[in-house]
Amino acid sequence: MNKRYFITGIDTGIGKTLISAILTEKLQADYWKPIQSGDLDQSDSLTVAGLLSNSKSLIYPEQYRLTQALSPHLSARLDGIDIRLDAFTLPETTNHLIVEGAGGLLVPLNDTDLILDLIKKLQLETIVVSSHYLGSINHSLLTLEVLKQHQVPVKGIIFSGAVNLESQQFILKYSGVNHIGNIPVLSSIDKNSIKAAGKNLNL
Secondary structure (H helix, E strand, C coil): CCCEEEEEECCCCCCHHHHHHHHHHHHCCEEECCEEECCHHHCHHHHHHHHCCCCCCCEECCCEEECCCCCHHHHHHHHCCCCCHHHCCCCCCCCCEEEECCCCCCCECCCCCEHHHHHHHHCCEEEEEEECCCCHHHHHHHHHHHHHHCCCCEEEEEEECCCCHHHHHHHHHHHCCCEEEEECCCCCCCHHHHHHHHHHCCC
16 A cells, blocks of 8 residues: 655754655655745755655656745745645655645645645645754644644654654653654765665654
8 A cells, every 4th residue: 555644844944855855765755845935946846856766756746836935825925826725636646655745734825724734635644753952842742733633644753853862752752653763963965865864764
């Protein structure tokens, strides 16, 4: 059975793209970033594509390409674009699929819909990316609680960056979610390190 995961984070800039590349390479999955907001010449899709070693993965084009590095709802408004939830359709593939979100769960897409609503529409199991900083316990548990309240299935959590066992153990114990693994700070980010990092993840 094919694995299809939506990758979300507890904050912006938490490492979702790096984790998405690692997961895509590990599973030799296809990759899709539904919304790219800003950096169109150095998009997350291009970043992931450049980090893959396998020849099986396909990178699907974004549904929305927004020019401003802002929240999607504002970037779309400035670009004169209306993001519609019913416009999103999963790519047709017989392969595993990694879908990367934009920011966290409650990032707005328009005046009424959030990233959370996109996850629910796509009906994907979710992987949460966390990283340790002051406030990360709160952000992690809030993210997991929102997913639970909205009955979104959670595959588990991945901790990215420097390890803080005290925080990590509390988050895992309190939430009861599956610990997929840790991705440490990589000394270099290239195809070899991406491929090696996936060996530490339990999917």
